[in-house]
Amino acid sequence: MRIGRMQTDSGEILVRPAGVETYVALAPEGVTLNQVLAGHPVAVDGDQVPAGSLLSPFTPGKIVAIGLNYLDHIREAQADQPTAPLVFTKFPSSVVGPGAAITIDRAVAARVDWEVELAVVIGQRAQRVSPEAALNHVFGYTVANDVSARDVQFADGQWVRGKSLDTFCPFGPWVVTADEVIDPQALKLGTRVNGQVMQDSSTAEMLFGVAELISYCSHSFTLEPGDVLLTGTPWGCGEFMDPRVSLQDGDTVEVWIEGIGSLTNPVTVLSDGVRG
Numbered sequence: 001m002r003i004g005r006m007q008t009d010s011g012e013i014l015v016r017p018a019g020v021e022t023y024v025a026l027a028p029e030g031v032t033l034n035q036v037l038a039g040h041p042v043a044v045d046g047d048q049v050p051a052g053s054l055l056s057p058f059t060p061g062k063i064v065a066i067g068l069n070y071l072d073h074i075r076e077a078q079a080d081q082p083t084a085p086l087v088f089t090k091f092p093s094s095v096v097g098p099g100a101a102i103t104i105d106r107a108v109a110a111r112v113d114w115e116v117e118l119a120v121v122i123g124q125r126a127q128r129v130s131p132e133a134a135l136n137h138v139f140g141y142t143v144a145n146d147v148s149a150r151d152v153q154f155a156d157g158q159w160v161r162g163k164s165l166d167t168f169c170p171f172g173p174w175v176v177t178a179d180e181v182i183d184p185q186a187l188k189l190g191t192r193v194n195g196q197v198m199q200d201s202s203t204a205e206m207l208f209g210v211a212e213l214i215s216y217c218s219h220s221f222t223l224e225p226g227d228v229l230l231t232g233t234p235w236g237c238g239e240f241m242d243p244r245v246s247l248q249d250g251d252t253v254e255v256w257i258e259g260i261g262s263l264t265n266p267v268t269v270l271s272d273g274v275r276g
Helices: 033-037 073-077 130-137 148-158 160-164 209-219
Strands: 001-008 009-017 022-025 053-055 064-068 086-089 102-106 118-122 137-144 176-177 189-192 196-202 228-232 254-256 261-271
Touching: 001 033, 086 160, 118 160, 118 189, 118 254, 130 137, 130 209, 137 254, 137 261, 148 160, 209 228
Parallel strands: 064 228, 102 261
Antiparallel strands: 001 009, 001 053, 001 176, 009 022, 064 086, 118 137, 118 228, 137 176, 189 196, 189 254, 254 261
């Protein structure tokens, strides 16, 4: 099942797609996906809902991200292959939904990059779980763009600020429940900027798979329902192209994953805090 969050004239509501520009309510207005993860029932055959604006599916409790986790990206970055998952975090305040602008403040960052990522939504508490049991803790999957200010990231010497700027974590529009994703390690994914293909790869390129990542993280900190795990990005980041490519005012970024969906966001650049 696909679950999204829609803004209607009367409020926000969880929906599933039922056709072209047709949606069905999954729960009464005001019920969030976080509440569904906690056990609130959904009505698969609910009433039809007038089309509204799709939002990010929910606000994560925490966003755990993994760096240098695709073999093709490690090669393009000319980086050493990690011997264990490289874990960092993005602040939940960086989350925006489909259609929302990725806003770049030139007073803060100049070299801003895209990163398509398979995002894993945790559905059951995971604490010291084995790789064999890890996928039982997954509620579903969605599409994320781990937008990254490369100049900030590399200057800081750690990644949190450069990846947590406001609007730097678009994700959605749909959470696809785990029962519909047969193998998370066999999904094509990619990025287009202004219609041009920038990333085109497969989750088969992951160095550490979804199950291994969940297990590894859960042995260091508990993953709670509503947490999101970003699993890394493949080759094709603008920072490592020759010449380097960075996002500019007026660009449109589309990230997509096979069987899960497509997420599109425009880019707006602020100069000294002023649009343009």
